[in-house]
Amino acid sequence: MGKAIGSSEPVVHTREGAAQGEHETLRRLRAAIKKAGYDALVALSQDNVTYAAGFLVPSHATNRFRRTIVILAGDVFAAQIVVNVEELQAKARSRFKDIRAYNQFMQDPADLLADALIEAGVDKGRIAIELDFMPAKDYLQLRKRLPNATFEGCADLFFRSRMIKSDEEIATLRRVGTLSERVIGDVLKQVRPGMTEIDVSRQVVDQMIAAGSTNFKYRVGSGVNSSITNCGTTSKKIETGDLIRIEVLGDIDNYRSNVTRTAVVGKPTERQKKIWAALIGARDDCKTMLKPGTAVADVYRNYVRICRENDIEPTLKFLGHGIGQTIHEEPYLTETKDIIFEPNITFTMEPLYMIPGEMGFHVEDMYVITKEAFDVITGNICSNDELIQVG
Numbered sequence: 120m121g122k123a124i125g126s127s128e129p130v131v132h133t134r135e136g137a138a139q140g141e142h143e144t145l146r147r148l149r150a151a152i153k154k155a156g157y158d159a160l161v162a163l164s165q166d167n168v169t170y171a172a173g174f175l176v177p178s179h180a181t182n183r184f185r186r187t188i189v190i191l192a193g194d195v196f197a198a199q200i201v202v203n204v205e206e207l208q209a210k211a212r213s214r215f216k217d218i219r220a221y222n223q224f225m226q227d228p229a230d231l232l233a234d235a236l237i238e239a240g241v242d243k244g245r246i247a248i249e250l251d252f253m254p255a256k257d258y259l260q261l262r263k264r265l266p267n268a269t270f271e272g273c274a275d276l277f278f279r280s281r282m283i284k285s286d287e288e289i290a291t292l293r294r295v296g297t298l299s300e301r302v303i304g305d306v307l308k309q310v311r312p313g314m315t316e317i318d319v320s321r322q323v324v325d326q327m328i329a330a331g332s333t334n335f336k337y338r339v340g341s342g343v344n345s346s347i348t349n350c351g352t353t354s355k356k357i358e359t360g361d362l363i364r365i366e367v368l369g370d371i372d373n374y375r376s377n378v379t380r381t382a383v384v385g386k387p388t389e390r391q392k393k394i395w396a397a398l399i400g401a402r403d404d405c406k407t408m409l410k411p412g413t414a415v416a417d418v419y420r421n422y423v424r425i426c427r428e429n430d431i432e433p434t435l436k437f438l439g440h441g442i443g444q445t446i447h448e449e450p451y452l453t454e455t456k457d458i459i460f461e462p463n464i465t466f467t468m469e470p471l472y473m474i475p476g477e478m479g480f481h482v483e484d485m486y487v488i489t490k491e492a493f494d495v496i497t498g499n500i501c502s503n504d505e506l507i508q509v510g
Contacts, residue, residue: 158244304501
């Protein structure tokens with residue numbers, strides 16, 4: 120029986136309550152725990168806690184000295200640990216009914232975690248925990264409190280669970296993806312020689328915020344700056360003949376977009392058109408492979424083969440990546456992954472070719488695998504099948 124600190128009402132963990140009332144995300148995670156042979160699962164990172172709890176604890180994103188933790192154990196135990204200033208919001212918004220708050224100046228959240236695992240009866244069990252994220256200080260305290268438990272990393276368990284999206288998740292990804300694409304398209308129509316990259320970025324920022332996406336990122340690079348893969352936005356003036364890349368990494372309800380468009384100020388050169396046609400041709404050939412049962416490694420190898428046949432060596436060692444709670448998730452479309460496409464996997468494809476010190480080519484769109492093949496999430500509003508001409 121768990122009790123939320125500061126509350127007089129205990130939270131009772133019952134098999135009936137879990138079966139009838141738990142969100143499908145928690146049921147999915149419990150199934151993954153059972154399949155992997157773990158007794159409990161503990162998440163501490165912003166993305167995995169938010170995925171499980173269904174909302175982002177505000178200070179989790181801004182204060183590294185505060186801990187937000189979720190615990191699932193057995194068939195019924197489920198609890199979330201938050202700093203006491205976030206307790207009321209967690210009780211109102213979290214999928215977890217058992218909210219345990221701590222005073223950051225008087226209590227160690229690692230002790231609350233240990234108490235919860237002992238209460239769940241797994242203090243001698245096999246516990247999957249985010250070892251790639253957990254502070255060493257917390258880990259040492261947990262080992263001290265639970266010397267007979269076995270702690271193992273759970274990054275792959277979370278990525279595999281998060282890889283298959285629910286219909287609700289896909290709908291949110293469509294909202295943020297189409298918003299990002301629309302904003303890029305609208306902003307590109309306003310680009311003129313003499314504007315700076317900052318001028319362009321201001322329009323991106325204004326439109327994204329006006330549409331309700333506030334926790335987003337963006338990149339604007341023109342001319343030589345377009346040849347920097349993760350370019351910063353500068354005061355460089357845009358000139359006729361420049362390639363200009365705009366990338367928007369949007370956010371709605373803690374789900375992300377990753378959309379990029381490449382345009383040319385004026386008319387493209389024959390060389391630019393040839394490079395772009397090769398990249399788009401490779402991408403479109405790979406689209407024919409997007410269906411359940413296809414290995415992501417095979418898609419990547421096909422992309423590299425076609426690029427090389429056109430004298431292009433891809434700059435990235437992957438063609439795309441999964442997208443959801445974070446910008447980069449599984450599956451990475453690369454030859455080192457053994458992942459097979461399944462329905463409801465969401466991902467990007469991003470043909471990218473940088474010529475250092477000169478110019479860069481990059482288009483990125485979002486996709487979802489369906490029962491038969493695939494569907495585009497972005498790509499219908501502001502097509503980049505050809506270099507977009509602006510100015």
